[in-house]
Amino acid sequence: MPESLVLGCAHCAALNRVDAGRLAAGPRCGKCKLPLFSGEPVELTGANFHALVGRSELPVVVDFWASWCGPCKTMAPIFAEAARELEPRMRFAKLDTEAEQGLAARFGIRSIPTLIVFRGGQEAARQPGLLQGPQLRQWLMPHLAGEPG
Numbered sequence: 001m002p003e004s005l006v007l008g009c010a011h012c013a014a015l016n017r018v019d020a021g022r023l024a025a026g027p028r029c030g031k032c033k034l035p036l037f038s039g040e041p042v043e044l045t046g047a048n049f050h051a052l053v054g055r056s057e058l059p060v061v062v063d064f065w066a067s068w069c070g071p072c073k074t075m076a077p078i079f080a081e082a083a084r085e086l087e088p089r090m091r092f093a094k095l096d097t098e099a100e101q102g103l104a105a106r107f108g109i110r111s112i113p114t115l116i117v118f119r120g121g122q123e124a125a126r127q128p129g130l131l132q133g134p135q136l137r138q139w140l141m142p143h144l145a146g147e148p149g
Contacts, residue, residue, distance in 0.1 A: 005017070008056055010043075010052060012032040042092065044093045049103060058091055058145055060090065061143070063114075064109045064113060075131065114128045114129075115128075119143070
């Protein structure tokens with residue numbers, strides 16, 4: 001893993017350079033001073049996607065979902081629990097495909113939920129469908145920061 005990483009702030013979308021060895025120490029945004037990690041998935045929009053995913057040097061897993069989707073509702077607490085367990089080795093984010101149809105189309109989302117892991121702003125892995133907690137963790141392990149990719 002590099003000595004420092006560029007991370008976008010979920011609150012103000014400012015880019016921050018963070019010492020990779022201090023990710024677990026609760027880094028704060030240099031602009032708004034809020035924590036860069038909350039242990040909760042970040043809501044993605046067209047306005048913050050580039051800063052939080054496209055420019056992130058930390059792996060980001062995005063849950064593409066919609067409010068009307070039953071499996072998405074089932075997966076939401078599983079995804080949130082994974083965020084609490086695995087941040088800051090990976091950022092967790094959610095993208096509402098109804099609110100952000102352009103982004104969903106850009107990534108060819110055909111079914112939801114769909115998970116995509118991004119590394120350096122590029123798609124590294126994709127998993128359509130509902131995953132239970134152990135399946136989700138197993139699927140994410142090779143993509144965590146500091147793990148062979």
